[in-house]
Every structure is written in structure tokens, then in C-alpha cells.
Amino acid sequence: MNSLPTPRSRLAVALLASCLLPLNSWAADDAASIRALVDTAIRPLMAEHDVPGMAVAVTLNGQAYFFNYGVASKENNTPVSEATLFELGSISKTFTATLASYAQVLGKLSLDEHPGKYMPQLQGSAIDKASLLHLGTYTAGGLPLQFPDGVAGDQMVAYFQQWKAETAPGALRRYSNPSLGLFGHVAALALKSDFADFMEQQLLPQLGLRGSYVRVPENKMANYAWGYNKANKAVRVNPDIFSDEAYGIKSSSADMIRFVQLNIEPSKLAGPMRRAVEATHVGYFKTGDMVQGLGWEQYAYPVSLPRLLAGNAQPGTMEADATTKLTPPQAPSGATLFNKTGSTSGFSNYAVFVPQQRIGVVMLANRSYPVPARIKAAHAILRQLAPMVK
Template identity: 50%
Template sequence: MCSFKPSKLFSYSAFTLIFSSVVCQAATPTEAQWQALVTQAVTPVMQHNNIAGLSVALTVNGQAHYFNYGIAARDSGQKVSENTLFEVGSVSKTFTATLAGYAQATGKLDLSSKASTLWPALKGTAFDNISVLQLGTYSAGGLPLQFPAEADSADKMLGYYQQWQPQYPAGSHRQYSNPSLGLFGYLAAKSLGQPFDQAMTQILLPKLGLQHTFLSVPPAQSKLYAQGYDSADQPVRVSPGALDAEAYGMKTSAADLLRYVEAQLKPASLAPDLQKAIALTHNGYYRVGDMTQGLGWERYAYPISLEKLLNGNSTAMAMQAHKTDWLTPPQPEPANVLFNKTGSTRGFGAYVAFVPSQKIGIVILANKNYPNAERVKIAHTIFGALVD
């Protein structure tokens, strides 16, 4: 196991602390030590943001640890557990990307194909010149963060895509976008000959061994579905929208999401086609500053300062266009790299980070949409307390 020094938790400046390298040592932390470490990191954040419930799952060298705080719903007082279901927002994009990777690995999809070849209704539009890969890496030419309200439904999205005009040449700029990643997932499912919901729930999730992860929470699991709370602390859950399942529709638990992280850390335990799919999501396709864009995942050279990680998960990174520096061919996963992804809906906030070379990963789920920076700092604090 890996040892840590809780006394280091807040002894460094937040913007100069470097993620410590994790090296296994003889001493095995007790569960009480793990609990103290996580509690010290999350309690101030929960209090400051009035978060009703939060769950942290940590894997270190294949050992899972779960830490649960608060309540899943204020009206019932039900406590959060590692089996509580949370909306994970854009963390869903990593599942969508893995489905596309699976479609490519099984010969059903070519990521270099133009979007309109997979959806003939797009022929004669800008999508004649935009590849599936560009959609999956937010580089189609400036698709916006969200669909316009008048186009945000399944029956109106095609008309929106048909009239949309890019601001930039395809591939030249990164513009984080639900319509971009959503269409990517939609086309991946088309290549598999199935609707997206069916392809995800009947192909990918079973192959990953995830039995507690859903696009639509079944009635039998409804009591485990946490209630989200908006900025005014009013109860809210995710609303239907165009390509919502593909871009931000997943609901899962800390335990199941940690299993997913462990699949990223140890893909050799999976079937060969799924190993190839995960490798495709871990590839680096282009750089923007210190961030290298994968499929769904975003990655950084490890170790990394908190300042750089905060910049990569900033509002500016999500809301503004950034010039891309493409890697040709795509760069396979390096020896030392950190992957991460944030996700939010109106009532929930999620964060996932993992370092394959160090066999460590973290999942943070809350029933409140609180700032990404706070999530990153929690993970940074916990990772930083693991010492060599």
C-alpha cells in the first residue's frame, strides 16, 4: 500500500503544490487515517457551497476506499452511500467516447470519416468537411457549448445542424461543446446500427461490468437516485434535451464509477476490443496549452502543479475557443500522465482523475453544482498527501 502524511494537507500554497509521486511503502494507512484525510479536504468545501451530500471514492494500488458525507435528499434525510446515484454531467462524454472507440476497434467506424457520410441528411452542409474525430475533440469549427433553446430537442436538432455555419476551419480551434460531442456519440451509435441508448446500455456498460450506471434510472433503483439542488438550493434534476444522453445524461454511483476508473488503470483485464477502445480515448490528439485532448478525457504531463490543472479546468477553457496544436499521428498514452474530466448538471457536480503509472484514481460526486476549481483542489489535496 501507499503511505501518506495528513500533516501535509494544507502546508503548501495551493498554487505551488505539485502532485506527489505515489510510491508503495511498507506502512498501510488505517481506514481512520484515510477518513481523516478525505474529511479534512471535503468538509470546508461542503460547508462553503452548502452541499447536501457528497461521495468520494479512491483507488490506490487496486484497493478501493469509500467516504460518504451528508444526505442524498433533504426531504427524506437518506444518507449518501457509495451506491447513491448521482448525475455526472459531462463525465458522460468519456463513456460516449469509449463507445465510439469500441465502434472503431470492431471495424464499424472510421474516426476519419466525414460526418455526412454517416448521416446522409447532413450532406450538402458544413459536415461534408468535418470528421467524426473533430466532433469528438470539439474541433468542428465552433459549435457552441449548448444547443440554442429553439433547437434543443430531438426533433429540431437536425435542422440546426443543417443550417449551422462554422466560425473556424475544421480542426483549427477547440470549442468545448455539447452539440459537437453529442453528434459524435450519435454517429458512433449509427455506425453500430443501434440507437445510442441501446448501444450504451446493451453493449458498452455490460462489457465494462457496470451494473449500477444508467441513462434512465429504472424504477427499482429510484430510491437510490439523489436529489440535486440548484444554486438557490431548490430541488432539480436534469431535463431532457437534444443529444442529452450522449453529452451529459449518465447517472451512476461512486462505486460503479470507481470500477470504471479501475478499467482505465488496468485495461488489460478487459476484452481486446475494449482495451483498444480505451486506448483510443487515452490517445492525445492535439494540445491546448498544458492540456492534451483525448476522446472524452483530458490529460496532462505528470506530475502537474495545481495552477496548471486549474487552468485546464477553468471557465475560460470551457467557454472560449483555443487554437489547436495537432499531434500527427495521435500520441499514445505516455508513461506519466494524469487524466481528468469534470461534469455538471444544474443540480450535480462530478470530478474524476486518475494516474495510471501510479495506480491511483479518485471520484468525487455531489448533489450540487459547485465550482470546478473546488473539485480539482479536493483531488489535489488528497493526491498531494500521498508521499514518496
């Protein structure tokens, strides 16, 4: 038989409710406000660039919010969800950097070492004058954006053996898939593992990312969006030299906002992985307003839209820019914005966060569209999130 609540118990329930209601009200108000500002930024972008589908995730005050638009496949009319897999493109480099950083934390490699230590075939070559740090920060001496046409996978070593540097290591920064790819390849060798195996079996699980892959398993293919290129053709990425290391991760907005949250609060991770994530926030070279770390690119916050656009300008991925080494390497001393763009022929993405504000945005899209449009939308969202920080 149930007893009736006593006056004291009724008072306790009332007090508990009075404490909970404002919190629930705040959460509801935040969700509605965030939905409005995300819609305002994203819907016009999708219309202007004919984007079939987008998954947007926002983190504010430790809470994740998800906003899904359009379809993952125009042919099947599959709606986008926070579980939809998108090709991250070069945002994958932040995972490669975390893997290399983890190898360093474990004592398996040092950023001061040279690739020839792990690939004896490269000893004595120009590329072996560069350190692993130079490879991880695109400062090896002028490696190109992509491997030249005609260089097949079995010719990777020969390419690096004959490569000629434009400058001494550390003098210029040129964004480069071969550079970051070699960095990730050497890190996997140091760990005595295949890169994709270690990423899928060790790194991603330790980060709690259960829906992210280098090689999408057959039972998850239904979640894998189709990308749409400039000709509006459905496409997916093709394997190539260092594609796994440089642009090969497929992930969801649910996993990516978790990754952002872990970068905002690495203390939530166990010791070695926490130190690995923290180490990717150290800056090594400064180019204009941007500080280059391992994977992530940094700006003093708040950062104006013109400065952020300049640092993420498309020519910066093609041309070499003079750079200055930070001695000693620079851990963020104040509010800092971290960001990374990523694209494949059919996908366009952006991840950005400010740890000190505990705010971040992930934008994943299955259409190739310009970088500036992503930056403008995310900057507008961030700017309006800032006053909501509690």
C-alpha cells in the same frame, strides 16, 4: 473427532499469519490515512458550498476506498452511500467516447470519416467538412457550448445543416455538447443501435458497471439522489437534444471508481473493450498544457495546481482556444494525469487518475458548486496519495 495440530502444522499457521498480518496492517493504515486526508479536503468544501451530500471514492494500489458524506435527499434525509446514483454531467462524455472507440475497434466506423456517411442529410454542409475525430475533440470549427434556445429535438438536423463554421476543422477547440453529442449519435448509428440501448445493454455491462444507467429503472429510483441548484431547489436533469450522449449517465461512486480502475489497468478487460478503453487515452490536439483525447483530458504528471486549474477553467468551456494537432496522435509516453469534470444544474462531479501511479479519485456531489473547488480538493488528495503508492 478433531485431531490436535502437529508442531509442523502450528509452524505453518504461524508463518502464514506472519505473512498476512503486515498486509492487513498496511490496509488498515492506508484506510485510516486516506480517511483523514479525504476528510480534510471534503468537509470544508461541503461546508463552504452548502453541499448536502457527497460520495468520494479513492483507488490506491488497486484497492478501492469509499467515503460518504451527508444526504442524497434533504427531504427524506436519505444518507449517501457508494450505491447512491448521481448525475455525472459531462463525465458522461468519457463513456460516449468509449462507445465510439469500441465501434472503431469493431470496424464499424473510422475517426477519419465524416458524419454525412451516417446521416446523408448532412452531406455537403459545413458540419460534414469535419471528421468524426473533430466532433469527438471539440475541433469541428466552432460549435457552441449548447444548442441555441428554441432549437427542439426535431430541429437537430436542420440546425447542423445551416450551421456556419468559424474556422476550418482542427484550428480551434471549443468545448461543445452539440459536437460531442453528434459524435455519440453517429457512433450509435454506425453500431445500428439506439445510443441509450447500446450503452445500457452492451457497453456498461461489459465494463462490469451494474449500477449505472442512462434511464434509471423504476426499481432503482430510490437510489437516485436529488440534486440542489443555486436556488437550493431539488432538481433532476431534463431530457434534451443529445442529453444522453453529452451528459446523461447516472452512476455511483462504486461504479465510477471501477471505471477509473479499468482505465488505470485496461488489461483487466477482454480484447475489444480493452482496446477501446486504451484508445480513449490517445491524445489528438494540444491546447496550452492540456492534451485532448476522446473524452479524457490529459496533463503531464506531476501537474501543478495552477496548471490544472487553468486547463479546467470555466471560460475554457465557453471560449474557442487555438489548438495544435498532434501528428501522429500521441499515446502517453510518461506519467500522465487524466481528468474530466461534469455538472448538471444540481450535481457537480470530478474524476481524475494517474495510471502510472495507480491512484485515482472520484468526487460526486448533489449540489451545483464551482469547478475550481473540485480541482483543489482532488489535487490535494492526489498529492497526498502519491507517497503511499507501493
